[in-house]
Amino acid sequence: MAKNIGAVTIDSERCKGCNLCVVACPLGVLALKGREVNNRGYHFAYMESPDKCIGCQSCALVCPDACIEVYKCPPTAPPKRGALAVEAERPDQGQALQREEPATETSAQPSNVTLMKGNEALAVAAIRYGADGYFGYPITPQSEVLERLEQEMPWETTGMVVVQAESEVAAINMVYAGASCGKAVFTSTSSPGFSLMQEGMSYMAASEVPALVINVMRGGPGLGTIHPSQADYFQATKGGGHGDYHAIVLAPSSVQEMADFVGLGWDLAFKYRCVSMILADGVIGQMMEKVVLPPQRPRRTDDEIRRQCPWAVTGRKGMRPKNVVTSLELDDDKMEANNLRFQATYRLIEQNETRCELVDTDDCDWLIVAFGSMARISMKAMELARARGIKVGMVRPITLWPFPAEQIRKAAANAKGILVPELDAGQMIEDVKLAVECRLPVEHFGRLGGNVPTPDEILDALTRGFNIA
Amino acid sequence: MNAIIQPQNRVYSRPSLLNDAHMHYCPGCSHGVVHKLVAEVIEDMGVAENAIGVSPVGCAVFAYNYIDIDWLEAAHGRATAMATAVKRLMPDRLVFTYQGDGDFAAIGTCESIHACNRAENIAIIFINNAIYGMTGGQMAPTTLLGQKTATCPYGRRVDLNGYPLSITPLLAQLDGTCYVTRQSVHTPGAVRKAKAAIRKAFDNSIACRGASVVEIVSTCNSGWKMSPEKANQWMVEHMFEKYPLGDLKSND
Numbered sequence: 001m002a003k004n005i006g007a008v009t010i011d012s013e014r015c016k017g018c019n020l021c022v023v024a025c026p027l028g029v030l031a032l033k034g035r036e037v038n039n040r041g042y043h044f045a046y047m048e049s050p051d052k053c054i055g056c057q058s059c060a061l062v063c064p065d066a067c068i069e070v071y072k073c074p075p076t077a078p079p080k081r082g083a084l085a086v087e088a089e090r091p092d093q094g095q096a097l098q099r100e101e102p103a104t105e106t107s108a109q110p111s112n113v114t115l116m117k118g119n120e121a122l123a124v125a126a127i128r129y130g131a132d133g134y135f136g137y138p139i140t141p142q143s144e145v146l147e148r149l150e151q152e153m154p155w156e157t158t159g160m161v162v163v164q165a166e167s168e169v170a171a172i173n174m175v176y177a178g179a180s181c182g183k184a185v186f187t188s189t190s191s192p193g194f195s196l197m198q199e200g201m202s203y204m205a206a207s208e209v210p211a212l213v214i215n216v217m218r219g220g221p222g223l224g225t226i227h228p229s230q231a232d233y234f235q236a237t238k239g240g241g242h243g244d245y246h247a248i249v250l251a252p253s254s255v256q257e258m259a260d261f262v263g264l265g266w267d268l269a270f271k272y273r274c275v276s277m278i279l280a281d282g283v284i285g286q287m288m289e290k291v292v293l294p295p296q297r298p299r300r301t302d303d304e305i306r307r308q309c310p311w312a313v314t315g316r317k318g319m320r321p322k323n324v325v326t327s328l329e330l331d332d333d334k335m336e337a338n339n340l341r342f343q344a345t346y347r348l349i350e351q352n353e354t355r356c357e358l359v360d361t362d363d364c365d366w367l368i369v370a371f372g373s374m375a376r377i378s379m380k381a382m383e384l385a386r387a388r389g390i391k392v393g394m395v396r397p398i399t400l401w402p403f404p405a406e407q408i409r410k411a412a413a414n415a416k417g418i419l420v421p422e423l424d425a426g427q428m429i430e431d432v433k434l435a436v437e438c439r440l441p442v443e444h445f446g447r448l449g450g451n452v453p454t455p456d457e458i459l460d461a462l463t464r465g466f467n468i469a
Numbered sequence: 470m471n472a473i474i475q476p477q478n479r480v481y482s483r484p485s486l487l488n489d490a491h492m493h494y495c496p497g498c499s500h501g502v503v504h505k506l507v508a509e510v511i512e513d514m515g516v517a518e519n520a521i522g523v524s525p526v527g528c529a530v531f532a533y534n535y536i537d538i539d540w541l542e543a544a545h546g547r548a549t550a551m552a553t554a555v556k557r558l559m560p561d562r563l564v565f566t567y568q569g570d571g572d573f574a575a576i577g578t579c580e581s582i583h584a585c586n587r588a589e590n591i592a593i594i595f596i597n598n599a600i601y602g603m604t605g606g607q608m609a610p611t612t613l614l615g616q617k618t619a620t621c622p623y624g625r626r627v628d629l630n631g632y633p634l635s636i637t638p639l640l641a642q643l644d645g646t647c648y649v650t651r652q653s654v655h656t657p658g659a660v661r662k663a664k665a666a667i668r669k670a671f672d673n674s675i676a677c678r679g680a681s682v683v684e685i686v687s688t689c690n691s692g693w694k695m696s697p698e699k700a701n702q703w704m705v706e707h708m709f710e711k712y713p714l715g716d717l718k719s720n721d
Contacts, residue, residue, distance in 0.1 A: 018497030064501025177551030326542035
C-alpha cells in the first residue's frame with residue numbers, strides 16, 4: 001500500500017501562479033488551478049496528485065513568493081529552521097555583539113590655542129567634537145582637511161573613521177549612509193565637487209538625516225580656477241539639488257569660526273535632522289590664524305546613538321521594529337505630507353537659527369552686507385570710510401540660509417543705500433533686495449574668476465556707486 | 470495526507486524575517502527567491518539584530534518592505550559607497566547591498582569596483598537579469614548581443630551598443646575581494662547552492678575577510694516577454710554561455 005510521506009501547503013492568496021513550482025516538482029504533484037483564481041486573479045498552485053509528494057522541498061525552494069510550506073513524515077533529517085520557528089514564536093536572533101567603546105583621550109593633540117589654516121581647523125575641530133567619520137575626495141583649495149585628518153590618525157585615538165573616497169559622488173553617499181546610522185559624519189569639498197554632491201544632499205534632505213557638508217569655494221563655472229570665490233551662494237542657499245529643500249548654511253569669516261561652526265553645524269543638524277553646510281571661500285580655507293580649539297569630547301556610544309536617534313539604522317537590537325531610511329514615497333499624499341513636514345522644519349529653523357553680526361549699524365548712513373572673506377575686507381573699507389567721515393555700517397550674515405532679512409531691514413532703516421560686495425557676479429544681492437523690498441538703492445560690487453578686491457576697491461565702489469563726495 | 474501536515478513534520482516554511490507584505494515583483498521573478506534566501510540566511514546566522522541592508526534603485530528598491538531588518542535606500546548606483554560607510558562606522562554589523570545590473574554595473578560601476586578594491590567587508594548580492602526591469606525593459610550593461618530590449622528593439626549590436634559587460638570576473642581580479650561567485654536560482658539545486666553562496670558572503674562580512682560578490686544570473690520574464698519557465702530555459706540556453714555559473718574566486 002502506498003504511503004504518503006510528504007505534503008505541502010500553499011498560501012493560495014500569496015501565489016502568483018508563476019508555475020515554477022509545478023516545473024520544479026520531480027514527481028508531478030503540483031498544478032495550477034485551471035479556472036479558479038485567488039483574490040488577485042492568479043491561477044494558484046495546488047496539490048493535484050498529493051499521493052506522490054515526497055516532501056523534497058523543490059517546489060518551496062524555487063517559489064519566488066515563499067508561499068509553500070513542506071511537511072515530511074517521518075522526518076528524515078533533524079528539524080531545520082522552519083521547525084524551530086514553530087516552537088519559539090520568534091527566535092531571539094543572535095546576540096548583539098558587545099563593543100568596547102574606544103577611549104576618547106587623544107594623545108599628542110595640538111594645544112588649545114594654536115596657529116593653523118582654516119582647512120586644518122575644520123579637521124581638528126571635527127575630531128574634538130567627537131566626529132564618527134569623514135568621507136572626502138581631494139580638491140583644491142580644501143585638500144588640507146583630508147590631509148590633516150590623515151596626519152592626526154583619529155582612528156587610533158577617538159576611533160573616528162577617515163576614508164578617501166573614489167569621488168565626491170561616493171563621498172557624499174558615504175556621508176548619507178553614516179548620517180542614516182545616526183553618526184556624526186561629514187565631508188568637505190570645493191565647488192566642482194560640491195556640484196557632484198548636490199544629488200546626495202537632496203536625498204539627505206528628503207531622508208531627514210543630519211550631516212555636515214563643507215564647501216570651500218573656488219572660482220567657476222566649470223573647472224574654473226583654484227582661487228577664492230563665493231559664486232556657489234545660490235547653489236548652497238537655494239537648495240542646489242532637486243526638489244524643495246534647504247540646508248542650514250553657515251558662513252565663517254575667520255579660522256576661529258571655521259573651528260566653531262563644525263560643532264555648531266552638527267548641533268543644528270542633529271537638532272533639526274537636516275544638513276548643515278559650512279560655506280567658506282578659498283581665502284578662509286587657506287589663511288592661517290590663531291584659533292582656540294574646543295575641548296576633546298568623547299564620541300557617542302552605540303547606546304547613546306540608539307537613544308538620541310531612535311530613527312537611525314543601527315540594527316534591530318532587541319528586535320525593535322525595523323528602521324528604514326529612504327527618500328522614496330510613491331504615495332502622493334504621503335509625499336506631500338513629507339514635504340509639508342520639511343517646510344515646517346525650515347520655518348522653525350528660520351525662526352530660531354538666523355544669525356548675523358552687526359558692525360556700527362546704529363548710526364550708519366550707508367550699509368554694507370557681506371559674508372566670509374568679503375566681510376573681513378569690508379571691515380577695513382569701513383574703517384577707511386569712517387576716517388573720511390562717511391558713516392558706514394555692516395551686516396555680516398553668519399547664516400546665509402536662513403537669511404537675516406529682518407536684521408538687514410532694521411539695520412538699513414535709516415541708511416541711504418546698501419552695498420553688497422561679493423566674490424561673484426551678484427548673488428546674495430538678490431536676498432538683500434528682497435530683505436529691504438527695494439525701498440532703498442542696493443548696489444553690487446564683485447570680483448570674479450578668483451580675484452579678491454582690496455579695501456580701497458570696495459570703498460571706491462561705495463563712493464562712486466552712491467555718488468558720495 | 471492531512472495527517473502529515475502537523476507542525477512537527479514541517480521541514481520547510483517561509484522565513485519569519487520575510488514579512489507578510491505581498492511582494493510587488495512579477496510572477497516568477499528571481500528577486501522573490503533571492504529575497505527569501507537572504508531572509509533565510511540571516512535567520513540561520515541569528516544576526517537579524519545586527520544586519521543592515523542597502524537596497525538599490527531598480528526593481529529591488531522596495532526590498533526594505535519585505536525583509537524585516539534595518540535598511541538604507543541608496544541613490545542609483547551608490548549602494549556600495551553607502552555600505553562602505555555603514556561597515557566602517559559599525560564594524561560588527563553584517564552589511565550587504567542588493568543591486569541589479571543597471572545599478573551595480575552601469576551607473577554604479579565606479580563605486581562597485583572601488584568598494585571591492587578597498588576590501589570593504591561587505592557582501593554584494595548582484596542580480597543580473599540582463600535588462601532594466603523597473604523602467605520597463607531597456608538595455609542593461611549585461612544585455613546579451615542580439616537580445617532585444619526596449620532600447621535595442623532589433624537586438625543588441627556591437628557597433629551601436631558595445632559588448633555585454635561581464636563585471637564579476639573583473640572584480641575577482643581585485644585584491645580586495647575574498648569571494649566572488651556566480652549562481653542562479655532556476656532549479657532547486659541551484660537555489661540551494663545560491664543560498665550557500667549568500668551564507669558564505671555574509672559570513673565573510675561578519676568576519677571582515679574582504680568584499681564578497683554573489684552574482685545571481687536571473688530572469689526577468691516580463692522584460693524578456695516570456696513565461697517564467699520559458700525565461701528559465703532561455704537563461705540556461707543563452708545567459709550561461711556569457712555568464713557561466715560557479716566560483717570565480719574563493720579565499721578560504
